[in-house]
Amino acid sequence: MKKFKLLITFLMLTVGCTTTTENSETDNKSTIIANQQEKINDFAIIIHGGAGTILKKNMSDEKEAEYKSKLEEAIKVGHAILKNGGTSQEAVMKTIQVMEESPLFNAGKGAVFTNSGTNELDASFMDGKTLNAGAVAGVTDVKSPIELAIKVMTDSEHVMLSGAGASIFAKEKGLEIVDPSYFYTERRFKSLERIKEREKTELDHDDKTAAFYDADIKNAKFGTVGCVALDKDGNIAAGTSTGGMTNKRWGRIGDAPIIGSGTYANNLTCGVSSTGWGEYFIRSQVAYDISAQMEYQQKTLKQATQDVIQNKLTKLGGTGGVVALDKNGYMSFEFNTAGMYRASMNDKGDLVIKIYKE
């Protein structure tokens, strides 16, 4: 009887152990599979032109066509560079510059206005091969903030420059300087006036800033721009450029120039560019969190972007989205707003351009 009991105990232990081993083997297998997806694109590019309350019913056919054609023009510039063997850095910069030069987007030419009626631009760039990065904040007279961010990375020992100093650096490096009036657009100025009008009439407490950002998000169409590219050498680069949020004050800086929030790139994982309510993106470290989930939890790009945007950011109360592209050429658009101007192109030249939720 004693022997029988021992045998039963032995059998139970063995079964127990086997089950545990099988479970952990299964887990390992699934994580390894997730991490070792096959390369599906030798090169690829993905962009956004901002996320927000972008609804079909508020958009004329002409405006929609204008946005789509600018997105197409921009992404094709970067795609051609990648196809010809150019670097992801060049592709990201040139693609973003097309959008910075368009008044349609809240970046460069079409930047939104601060509370005092000025335009203060932010941008950042990251190189996934070296993990080098450059960023600028509160720039008022440099035509291409993304170019300046890249210059900070390549030509200075710093990562982030701001305000007047960033402008001096830009001049020293021979970048194109413009009169601040270059950034004036009637549409954005009116949007500031509308918000300030509401500020006078509707709100009289300290929560004004938050409330106006909220109102802006609900009522305005945003337009920060961003791009992530993978080149034929397997190098990922990501960049983001913005005018920030309408009616911002006190030198407010959002997530766009913050490496890890607005922009991140790592050849081992992915590249990310964010757009949305910056304060939440900073607190959530959105772009880095996506990369970290891929690196430490072996998540796929889709799983990581979904968790960060639909789960973590949403729970915190943040709104916005990301475009992301991984080392194997998988691409992901993820947002929790009504729409996000966005486009992607793979190495076969397949072009996707979308604005609203499916």
Ligand code: ASP
């Ligand atoms: N994230 C930008 C900011 O907070 C705004 C945006 O993407 O719409 O400055």
